[in-house]
Amino acid sequence: MEEKKKGVNVEVDELPEHDAQGSNDRRDAPKKDPHENDSEICDCRWCPKHSPRKRKLTVMPCGHMMGGRNLIVCIDGTANQFGEKNTNVIELYNLLLKDMDDNQRTWYNSGIGTYARPHWRSPKYWQQVVVHKIDLTIAWNFDLTVQAAYRWLADNYKEGDCIFLFGFSRGAFQVRALSGMIHKVGLIHKGNEVQIPFAYELYADPKSDNEEAPQVGSTDKKVSMAQRFKEAFSRRNVRVHFVGAWDTVSSIGVARGKRVLPETTEGMTHVCYFRHALALDERRVKFLPEYAWGGTTLPPESEAKHKSGRRSHSDRVHPQVLEVWFPGTHSDIGGGNAKNAGMDRSRPPQRWMASQAAELGLRIGPFKRELLLSEQIEFRESLTGLWHLFELLPFRRLTFARSQPGINTTRMPHLWSHRKIHDGQKIHYSLVLGKTESAYVPKARPPSDNPSFWDTLRNEPFQNSTQLLEIEMFYRGADAVTKILAGSPVDDLLKQIFADETGPQLFYDEVIETIRSWNERKPELALNVKHQLLHRTVDILQGKSGSIKLRKWGYIGTHLVELLKSGSDEDRRVVKGFQQQYTQDINCLFELQGHRGLVWSVAISPDGKRIVSGSRDNTIRIWDMETGAQVGEPLLGHGGHINSVAISPDGKLIVSGSSDMTIRIWDAETGMQVGESLRGHEHSVLSVAFSHDGQRIISGSRDNTIRIWDAAAGTQVGVPLQGHTDWVRSVAISPNGKRIVSSSDDKTIRIWDAEKGTQLGEPLQGHRSPVWSVAISPDGQRIVSGSLDDTIRIWDMETGTQVGESLQEHSGNINSVAISPDGTHIISGSDYKMIQIWDLETGKQVGEPLRGHTSCVMSVAISPDGKRIVSGSLDQTVRIWNAEGILV
Incomplete structure (x- = not known):
């Protein structure tokens, strides 16, 4: 990029302009922040001048406020961390909206046994290898991760926040433990971080629920040690809003103990909402799942009575606890089995979890694409190699007894047993929807012994007579x-x-x-x-x-x-x-996509059937007005950005001006260049226009000159028109061919005698900034100009005086102006990403602006019948707008 010769403006490219025939010229990049004058809220989350989006606050059944601030903790599974094989935890973290106005705070921790590695020659490297292997085996850093997440929540929590916790595998058990810790000992006030290890000890010790101590301020009533700590150090009424777990695994040590951490397998009713995705095809003994009630979905009778006082708010749409089975093994459900460096796989377990959380207040971005039927089921056998040996060893494990009371744990070898589906759990619809190369039958044991269970489930699934299918409305x-x-x-x-x-x-x-x-x-x-x-x-x-x-x-x-x-x-x-x-x-009939660069210029053919656009991608494209389809291949040949395009009055020729300092003429039917390039300008050509008889081409350039060309011969006519002291941004020619009008960065508009090449009268002055666009009315009596001073001005062609007041109801630079074929309206495109329509006689805005572009509108044109408006934008698109009822 090169510096503008006056001031601090730096050229990014030149931008085009539009004349009475529908041509557009090109100008330099905006000289100021395109959103400098923006005042209203828009959908762009990157714009520093726009206010945060206001969200509607809604009270949910649990009492939390949807639309408020969210605190989100994500803990990955064993040995899982960011890399080529990313888990659902990382993918969900990637989907979270994290900008300031999204009002969400996030914390991610990689799985047990993952650490940044020093150089292999360092003694610390080999020490860490040993520690890493031990941690993978017995998870001795389990509690440190829980405490770190707890500390982050304590530091960041504000009253009314919604807490979301997500985890996979052991990470899922860690977030369940974290939610249990918050329930049992509360969330301490900020500044009491030194109490966190003691708080964890109290939480982990089952006896802390039983030891009685006098309540603070009382000599009579006895409370547990955990309750007393909660009252002394913690905030009031903090409840985790949502826990999302992918295939929870609890084996923290070599084997599962008789007891697990408090509140992790006691129904999960201490949180507002619990969602659990389970693997139908996992069989390894070391990866047995922990349901909401541990090895069952039915609480022991004593537990049911004990928990009956907890707040419950299950409803038909959002039950408090929901456990759903998906096809696949452990890492198919939680992710990490397949390469996913782009974090864009988003298989059904991920989509289900994200949609469940989004319905309950989490703010996430959209998935990049819809899944194919072949992607609904993903299964990679995990019980291979040395894992078979573990099936023969007498680990303490859950029995998953379906009737209660019963024997819930045993040391009998697992012997390749299948998982069991329990009453109250669901099976996800992806099982029915998915298509696989060979017949897929889940390995998990269904809740009934009916040998045709899976076939029955797949037939007429929407009848769902067994109520086992989890069918999202999307399906x-x-x-x-x-x-x-x-x-x-x-x-x-x-x-x-x-x-x-x-x-x-x-x-x-x-x-x-x-x-x-x-x-x-x-x-x-x-x-x-x-x-x-x-x-x-x-x-x-x-x-x-x-x-x-x-x-x-x-x-x-x-x-x-x-x-x-x-x-x-x-x-x-x-x-x-x-x-x-x-x-x-x-009103926006079509959004035309194809250019790979900013669209600087658009023009419309005299019969209204074709659109021509020129872009920073060095190409010219032709489009069908009726269908929005591209016609033929792009026109190639220029060695620089296309700054301006125009179409001859008979519609047979296209002329283009480029940063390569040339003008080219093209056959509109074949797309082939006609003759040699027109050379003479000493810098970028910013604007081109055809005379109304098609015999002359007018061009304006960064060399501060205007030139006239014989369209048939391809030669320059006369000498350059000189007078502007800065870049010539826009040119237009009167309907009778006798007057040329130009605008410039020198803040002036000049009128020229087209035959003699001499300036007529004094420059038209009034704009306070560069004038990027001019147009001439069909009767030749009025000139309209648009400027970086955010105004449009109307001038009398004969006297050179301004007519009426400036049109100033804008926000942003005026990049392009055009006049309707009947001469009654002005169309303008501005930095504010919209097209405005004005009454030329009164100067009043007509109707609402046309909105849709996601960046500055750089060029506008009007069809000969006045029924269509075409615009080109920095967002790299061309749009066709319906003007019926507005202009005609």
Whole structure:
């Protein structure tokens, strides 16, 4: 990049401008923060000038406030840490929204036995190798991790915070222990960190619940030592909101003890919500799971009475405790079996856990893509090699007895036994949805001895007569869309979906995602199938649009091009009906994607059928106005950024100006360059325009000059027009071809005699900053200019005087202006990511701005019939807007 010769402006590139024919010229990069004047909230989380987004605060059944601040602790499984094989814990941590205005604080700890390694020649390295192996075996740092997480919570907790804890394997047991510690001894006040080891000892000691001591301030009532500590050192009424565990493993030492840490296997009802993902195919004795009640889902009678006083708020949608089985072994459920350096696998156990937490207040980003049917089931055998030896050894282990009371632990060898599914637990729908190369039968023992259990479960799953399936509403929506595409009956399924208040939204979302991906399906969907989905969706959602959060039309418009282009009149009618009823921002008809750089310039052909765009990616692209589809291949040849494009009055030629200091002429039909490049400018060409008879091309440049060219001969006509003292940003030519108007970084506008090449009158002065864009009205009587001073000004062509007051209701630099074909309206594009429409006579804004671009609007053009507006943006897209009802 090179420095601007005056002041501190640095060139990032030049930006284009638009004249009366629809051409756009190019200008330099914005001279100030594009959002410097922003005042309202937007969706960009990176903008330092925008206020934090305000969230609606909602009281949940447990008493916590959804929408408030979240504290999130993530603890990984044994030997798991960030790397090529990332677990669900790391992937979830990656999904968490962590910006300042997301109001979430996070803490992550790698699994037991993972540490940063010193150089291998260091004695500390070999010492750490030994410690590492011991830690992997007996987890002697288990309590240190729990205490570290507890310390972080104590340091950061504020009244009203929601605490979320997530863990995998031993990490899952650690977060369960952490939640139990907070319940038993409370969360100490900040500043009492030296008490944490003692607090952990009190928590871990089962006798601390029984030892009686006088209550603080009383000589009569006796309380336990743990309760007394809680009252003296801890905050009041701190309760963990959510615990998410992937396949909890409790074997902290060589074998499971008779007792485990308090509150970890006593139903998990001390937390607001507990979610547990379990592995159907894990068989290793050292990886036996710990259910909410340890080895069962049924509490002992004494425990049930003891816990009956705890707050419970289970409901049909969000039960307090939910344990769900998924296909796969231990590391299939928690992640870490497969390479996942991009942290984007997000298999069903991860998605289920994330969605459960999100429904209860966690704020996460979207998954990068939908899963294929072949990705629903993932299974890699874990019982291999030396693990077989452990199956023969007499470890103390759980029996998982299904009836209570019963023998809950034993030292009998495990002998490759399968896990047992207990009453109250669920089986995830991915088992039914998934497609595998060979028949998949889970290894876990079902709750009944029926040999056809798994086949029965897979047949007509949505009837779910056994109530064993955990079917997220998303899957019901996906199944409904699949049935519609296949032409199968769907009414009964839709009744189930719409029985839930969230059903219409989930069905609608699935339809939208299907539209976005249907061109990638194998085999490709036929046009009549696409028509059927849109037609049925309009009928199914009739009268429900008010309860649905609609997507913007631009989100799916380009995916409906084929129906619009190749379909019948009926297809187009259906698409239009869907657009009008079930999309928002329908003024944005298409978002055209393809450029890999900023779009500096757009122009529209005289017949209104084609759009031409020029970009920083050094390419010119042609688009179909009706369908938004790209026409042909990009036009290549320039050796620099395309700063400006224009189309000849007969629509046959395209002219482009570039940072390579050349102007090129192209055949609009073939995309081939016509003749040699026009050379003469000594610096970047920032703006080009055709005369109304198509015989002349006008160009403005960073060399401070304007040049006139013979379009047919490709030669310069006369001498350069000189007078500007800084870069010429924009040029336009009057309808009668007698006047050229130019604007410059010297803050002036100048009028020239097109035949003589002489300046007419004095420069038009009034703007306080560089003028990036000019346009001439169809009758040739008015000039409109847009400037970095955030104003639009209207000038009289004959007298050179300003007409009326400046149009100043803007926020951000005015990058481009255009005038409607009937001369009644001005269109402007600004740094504020929107297009504004103005009444040329009164100077008043007309209607609401057109919003949709995610960055500065650098160029605007209007179709000859006034029905369409086209814009190019720094967000690398071109958008087509519906102007009917606004301009015409």
